[in-house]
Amino acid sequence: GFQAPLTGLAATDGKSSKIAAEIAIDDLNAAGGVLGQKFELVTYDDQAKSDQAIFTANKLVGDDGVKFAISGSYSAAGRAAAPIFQKAGVVFISSYGVHPDITKAGDYCFRLVRLGPPQGRAAAYFIADKLKLKKASVISMDNDYGEATLQGFLGDAEKNGIKVVNKYNYSLQDRQFGPIVAGVKRDDPEVIYATGYFFTAGPLVAQLRAGGVKAPIVGSQAFDSGKFIEIAGAAAEGVYVIDGFDRYRKDSKLEHFTAEFQKRAGYPPEGVAAEVYSSFDILADAMKRTGSLDPVKVRDTLAATKDFPMLNETLGGFNKLHEVVMPATVDVVKDGKFVHFSTIEDAKVLAPPEE
Amino acid sequence: MSAYTISLLSIVGINVILAVSLNIISGFCGQISLGHGAFYGAGAYAAALVAIATRNLPLALIAGMLVGSVLGLIVGFASLRVRSDFLAVTTIGINFLFTGFVRKQGWLGAEMGISSIPASGLGASGNMIMIELFAAATIALSLYVNASWMGFAFRAVAEDEDAAATLAINGISYKLVAFALGTALAGLAGALYAYFTQFINVDAFDFITSVMLMAMVVIGGIGSTVGVAIAAIVLTLLPETFRFINEYRLLVFGGLLVLFISLAPGGLASLFHGTRTRLRR
Amino acid sequence: MFYVDLAISGIVFGCMYALMAVGLTLVYGMLRILHIAHAAVFALGAYVTVLVANASGSILIGFIAALIATPLCGVAIYRLLYQPLLHYRPDVPMIASIGLLVLMQDGFRILFGEQGVTFLKNPLAIETVDIAGITLNLAQIAVLIVTIIIFLALHLFTTQTRIGVAWRATVSNPRIAASFGVDAIRVRYLNFAIGSALAGVAGGLIALLNNFVDPTIGYVVSYKALAIIVLGGLGSVRGTLIASLFLGVIESYGTIFIGSYLNRDAIAFLALILILMARPQGFTGARTA
Amino acid sequence: MLRVEGLSCGYGAVRAASDVTFAVPERSILALLGPNGAGKTSTIMAIMGHVDVHAGRVLFDGEDVTRRRAVERARLGVALVPEGRQIFADLSVDENLTIGGYSFPADRDRDKRERVFALFPRLHERRAQLAGSMSGGEQQMLAIGRALMAEPRLLLVDELSLGLMPKMVDICIDALLKLREDGMAIVLVEQNTARALAIADEVCVLSSGNVVFAGTAHDAREDRELLTRFLGMTERRRA
Amino acid sequence: MNAPVLALHNLAISFGGVAAVDDVSFAIGRGDFFGLIGPNGAGKTTLIRLISGILTPNSGRVELLGEDVTHRSTATRVRRGLALTHQIVRPFRTMSVLDNVVLAAGHMRTVDPLRALLQMDRHAERERAMSILRQVGLAGAETKLAGSLPLGQLKRLEIARALALDPTVVLLDEPLAGLNNSEAAEQIDMIAGVNASGVTILLVEHNLEEVIRASRRLIVLANGRVIGDGVPHDVMRQQDVRAAYLGESVETYAAG
């Protein structure tokens, strides 16, 4: 079973997710499936909304009788769906929903993306440790992802000796950021930390640069989309993306995926797509290793996974709460492309919460 | 009954309460409100907080109704001052104000919403039955109101408040009562929703929700309780029946909405009997 | 300087809003319908501008194309959707309008992709001009200039010309206006054509500003423009401009100073409600146009 | 100028007037009379083009205009003083008059306006007032003035004296007589039967939608039965 | 004169410089029948609006049954026994004729929404409404939608609604306009009948013949001021009244 926001505000990521899911299923089936059985993909649209997700989860569990579910959707939908899967004993992986509650729903629930707070902490660490900058303006978006990441960042900023001059926030519908640009200009920071999706990040970065702001910009994971560079144009040069997706890495699986995705979608894959693909991959791997399709056993095998190569990173493993333990890639935009800049390995910074 | 059916029926019941209560405000009393989602949300948040604090179902439901109607009264008072054709937009404003406020309130979970709302203790089907009972009661209440002298006076106020005043009908108090009653029911619906999802997030109570509710009222036939209840059921189930078309769902939905209103501008009610004239300007 | 910057960015917001809302005002003034699908016409304008500009290599041609497409679309909406519903309560066409918005918005998503579109070349968003220490990009300057021109022209048109008076007479009583040779049908077509063309221009300009158009671009228009036309006194062109600038500036300062308590939309609507409490008739009173 | 032949009109299935026939030549006044609900307003509005015609024809200058829209009829030279005034409430007095003369080029607008103001000085005093806030009688003056701005060849007047003080009724009747002299054709609906009969050339009397009398005003004045049964004139009042 | 049911003290209101009503005072006793006449734009309708509370005066007081109601709402005044008809008719167009009157007849049930909520029965009101409709000559039209009535009948509906309120004082603004001579005579007889049953009447009319016939006292307003007040025939003999109001028709009415 698979649910994703195919319509509504989050439709962009939903579409990428869906294509990635289809590629994953095709690949797995082409390799003969698992234990002699082929995968069947049942997809529903949850509009990234909680009440819709309740329907779709119930439908997947009740009507379609799925045993394994993956969400290619945002937190609100994942949070509403997780308890339902938990109760029904369905192994559930949230590919990129960042809210802590998803995994708290119970032991059947997994997450394949780093939680918001560690992402923010990683950003603070990166700014202080790698860039060696001390004075930051922070711009965050109004949704649970933005808020969670911001909290992580602010919590660690002081520890790392970063002074946050000012915080600004905007809503997902905003495309014009005049007041924020004016504010940042006044702050005159050494560095800017911003969260946002490509559709807000693109205009934001472009307007900051057009407004004459020269300080380096560190962006959150969701900056990661070719569309971001397209919108911001030359202004995107030099923007760092924390927990990015190192898409030019030499890796046959990744190359295959990138090519296939480009063919089906007409644009290159983003991190979101890679995460969804890996969700399927890791689930199938756990099934194989279990040698059975019994959800309880697969769940336990999955929980014990170690050092699994995902498309974006190598997964170290899951912690007690089934949160990922893995290093974070930092990309930088160079000549209109995301290229690998460095990798954060510091386990303490990246440690997910245990409860 | 599968879990899916139960969850669907629960939402149907909640939407019936919402649409019928909006119809009391907009249909009976003529006060167009595009902010019903705010009262729904206020009820949900109030109930969620009370439920977490007390784990007492009746108390939480009452809290939802109370908060819904208090907010409704405030908006009602405000609405008395604005010209009637400004009201629709003012209520949109109420909705955005509500969501904008909640988004920044840590004690309401801000962007994160409130999760781990305790279960009602009735189980999913018990919950659903409770919701349906409340929905039935709401419909009955609405039918009764319309048949009573209050409904009669509502119609007069809706059509011409000044002329109503010359018949000793005090438009102000009627409008306030309509708001208080309609929003109390919306608050109740919110409380039921909180128990249904056990997780609430402000996105569920946004402007689009309000618009959908107004669509139910118009499609049902403004002022017709039964029509509006049917429309609420149909408009909730319809998108489900074509869930399989996935990304074309909204497209088809929008198309059907346009088509239906073009073919039956008087709403479902007008298809059954000749209430067309009542809908004329 | 900071405060001046904020004021300027507020004024640019205000002009953006004014362009988005003015077509809506015209339609509301004429038919008393909350023409929410105006947002879709606006989005159409934005898409056409970008796509045609990219295909032809000239932004100007993009705008011309939008100026052709949007009036056609607006007139079609009037003829096919609203005209048959004119005798019903205004909520009926409003809901139909919302249905159309959903339909068109999703149509754009399916036709043009959920990724949205971007200008291949958009020098206006990149090149900046410094005036007395204030940095504006060319797109912003274009927005300011176009707004001034459009509003001046409309103001003169509605108050100083006979057609303008006829326009308002049609609003007041179409049957009787017809009895004096005012062709209500033509006036309405004209109204929709002009209102939609303005939406088209607004869409193109905002595409330039953002350098990006996605299916939800009209979303903001669909509700915030409503607040603006109400503040402006519903149907008043002058009021719309005043209200837009006012909201723009309030939002600009608001995002900085109370942004952590209320988001931008909530700030705008709070201002709306407070003002309506103080001045129930909006900024310019009940007079149309 | 105007010929109405076998006209039947109404609202959807509701028939308001049946088989009405009359002619109004240039330089003449036809009084269209009858009790409440007789169908006078409906007939006038059908001539203007605002009420559905079920059967029959309306001819203007010999040309069949039954299928023409109201706008086109207005441009041919028909003007209306509608029942219940129906002035443009949110336009000023001046702007109402502008619309009155809308079918014609603006160049003679001033003269015409002066003439209207000469007839109704009150309108001149209140040029800038919103028409909707005027008193009932003032609105009636405006409705008449607005129609005069059109310099019509055919004037349709529904309830001339409605809400006017006696002095103003006299002024308006004099004005109609003068317009007739200038060659205008006038259809007059008027509840003050005596005054209407006194100035009319032809009379058409409707009752419950049917024509019960059609003929000269002279004949009508002599027809006792008609006067008492349909026109509400009692002996006492005629004396 | 017995204790006044309605007393006006120095009422005044102006609109942007135009003094529509200017220092008007008079009192109407119980059971009286007052005529109020005056040129177009004299301020008659404005005065009625001030009495009924649709407008609030700039200065002066309105007393209803001995109580100062200057700042009370229209609904309150109606509850105290005032009723009025509109010069420009305002029926509830989407309701039937009968319902229009039933609603007025049930005004005691609808004064307060909560009381209204507890009541359903309309039998008595319907009976009363039917008899009032017969009284004003609208029998047979009760099932029609008010919006489809011709003007003459709407005028009657206005009166029917006012009567259904069971009022002590009725303010009638041009109830005869749009009626022909005999209809007007019938109507005025009906109003006189209502007056005979003890209801106080204030009648605004341009149909002088009927006003003079029916009213016991006549007040003349011009430019917002009272210029004549007394027994109808005496007032009509006043030179300034005739000049302001009658113009060339003076002779016609002087004979009356």
Ligand SMILES: Nc1ncnc2c1ncn2[C@@H]1O[C@H](COP(=O)(O)OP(=O)(O)OP(=O)(O)O)[C@@H](O)[C@H]1O
């Ligand atoms: N909009 C309408 N819908 C349905 N019936 C109508 C409508 N308007 C008028 N009628 C009906 O048509 C008939 C004729 O009405 P009309 O207004 O033409 O009469 P009239 O002679 O002008 O009366 P009056 O002297 O009272 O103005 C009446 O029976 C009336 O009920």
Ligand SMILES: Nc1ncnc2c1ncn2[C@@H]1O[C@H](COP(=O)(O)OP(=O)(O)OP(=O)(O)O)[C@@H](O)[C@H]1O
């Ligand atoms: N809201 C307003 N704004 C401006 N002037 C007004 C307003 N209301 C009334 N007036 C003016 O006040 C004067 C008195 O009006 P009112 O309606 O009381 O006259 P009336 O005596 O009833 O006349 P009629 O016999 O014509 O009905 C008129 O000249 C009118 O134009």
Ligand SMILES: [Mg+2]
């Ligand atoms: Mg008539």
Ligand SMILES: [Mg+2]
């Ligand atoms: Mg008057």
